[in-house]
Amino acid sequence: MRPIDTALSDTAADTGTAAMSPALRPAAAAAADALDGLLPLDVLDVAGALPETEQRRLAEATAWLQERVRPASIGPWQRDELPRDLLADLGDRGYGNLGLEPGSRLFTGLLHAQLARADVSLSSVVGIHNELVVGMIEALGSAEQRERFIPGLSRFATLGSFALTEPDHGSDIAGGLATTARCDGDTWVISGAKRWIGLGTVADIVLTWARDEADGVIKAFIVETDRPGFAATKIEHKLGLRIMQNADLTFDDVRVPEENRLPGALGFAAANRLLCDSRAWVGWQAVGAQLAAVDIARRYALDRQQFGRPLGAFQLVQAALAEMFGNLTLSLGLMTQIARTQEEGRLTMPQAALAKSTLTRLARETLSVGRNLLGGNGILTDHEMAKLLADVEVLHTYEGSFEINTLIVGRAATGISAFV
Template sequence: MRPIASPVVPPFPASGAGSAAPPAAGPVPSDGLLPLDVLDVAGALPADEQARLAEATGWLQERVRPASIGPWQRDEFPRDLIAEFGERGYGNLGLRPGSRLFTGLLHAQLARADVSLSSVVGIHNELIVGMIEALGSTEQRERFLPELSRFATFGSFALTEPDHGSDIAGGLATTARRDGDDWVISGAKRWIGLGTVADIILTWARDEADGVIKAFIVETDRPGFAAAKIEHKTGLRIMQNADLTFDAVRVPEANRLPGARGFAAANRLLCDSRAWVGWQAVGAQLAAVDIARRYALDRQQFGRPLGGFQLVQAALAEMFGNLTLSLGLMTQLARTQEEGRLTMPQAALAKSTLTRLARQTVSAGRTLLGGNGILSDHELAKVAADVEVLHTYEGTYEINTLIVGRAATGLSAFV
């Protein structure tokens, strides 16, 4: 994506600003234990990006991680905390200088602090800011991106519908009808992240005249639009998902995104978005390994640290292995993205494989904590619940697996 000509938020803080936390990665931590980044992937970054990542990691662990527990438990959206993300430049990561590896590792550290909040930041960057930047007009970019980039306003990506999830490419039922200088949008959407707090909805609808799927910016104060929060979620509880209804909502032609013509446009966005979920899976495993190891060292059983028992060490070794494999795969995927060669099968492979490994890792960690493993106060239960969502959203595990299978065989298993 092209950079914004004039930054609308301050630059990333310099190394060490506002935090005395340890570096994000390094060959040997100060406590002498095996580092979470076993292969020192972060060490491949230029020095300035290493410093920025270290500073971000410190802030995320000291400020965001503890602050996320209460809102997660209460199923609340912490606007004040999100405002701090905006102040730090996290509202337009894709439009800032920085390598793909740096941005990916930052997304992983966001997920390590809290998976829900990492979803807010990631979807905002990949599917809201990224969509307007890639598919919008110059006027739309100038009108919407400055406020979105500061988290002063919020957007939603409205594609999935009540009756169409995995088959949305062919089954999309929301319609758009041209009426003079306006479009009239009718239909419903489901599982739309930030749907109840968004100022604009990036809405995918099928043109009644030519049957082509197009996208429109729908302001949430327009007559005929309504959003209802989906209650009783067991994961990603900070992310406010919603049911949306469009009852003959009128928007001007100026709100149609000119680059969004056909489902292929959405698919290009979803390709990068699925790769980003791979970084979330890395971050969730960073959290699980960190929490489980600290617990194993602090918890005393039978007169010795829990970590001194063979079964506990075996579980931790497996968790470290899954994390390292995941981080290695995403490191190579970042290089592929940097070169502009990322394909949907590659993104689908990363998303399906890494969310599967993340499931295994957090399950082992949750078991290691025993009874405390089912309390969100001890965090691993929270991480485990969120990983279940990672395994399902941005294309289910099964759908992403079939995308890889189709690429491997040349035969489609989809109906």
């Protein structure tokens, strides 16, 4: 069984006719012309290492994501809106609490890749929700907070956001965090601003990092978005991840009770532990984007006719496909090892940073080659390659920019920090 290839070729790019979006052929309807006998996208058969039960779960999830999510995501992506119906469906399937469900790290990673293959934006919503919202409350919250918030979050009935980055502090947030929290009896008063906060305009709760005015220690608070003094403004005109609703947040003396402070969030090291796994997860997004790109490019090369022959008959096109397959296989192989390291509890920040920086770089290369292969159709989001290209540009920058992650690796390699 090769579950990672199930439906990978069935809803791919347009056949060269301008009338139909490439993603609008359901997998079941296209099963008859799947690319049987050709090089599988999972060249190393990574998914074959999963137990049989997880192989079946991955195969079923892949087919559903291709039939339901992939075609339905294109319109909302183009309109820059959050499809609540898709989010509800994802919640119904248990994708709101992947980190709390039984399953190997490799299975969870491959599932995140399949989510990204269907739509990178929605995979960001699901991934950040799991890694930095549910994961933060589970790891750093009290028993009462877990009981109070996780059930709703697990179904996407409650939406949360993770508020760390600020307008003037991104890469230097560890030392520069300016949002403050002041203790006033049994309440905290939070003041400041945050920027680039995913789901910030639609969230019910915001996990807000602020510096305690009394001791200077960075702490975290659950801020309900209906509290007086809280405001969120959507960031418009984004190039990619258009389904993810990013926002500017302001906290004008927002008061929250002591019971909303996360007891395990003391100092930036607590945030860093969460960001380590989150950066590794972005590597799986890069794998998923490349799965989609290779699938779309190959289908297009076989279906599109030029000079009386399929595009795939030309040497330059075959060379492009070989390069894309190579990048994908390198990425999938690295993330397989990262999953093993996570399973053993040994993942370090330099390892996560290496995966994030390297794989998003490879994904950029893969999508650039794929966009070029589609020619003029490669600049149309209806054909999906341009949509993927734009989303990968965001992957390259968010969850720690490419440069900062590269310098984390460089510091580990030399023992010398190139930044303070």
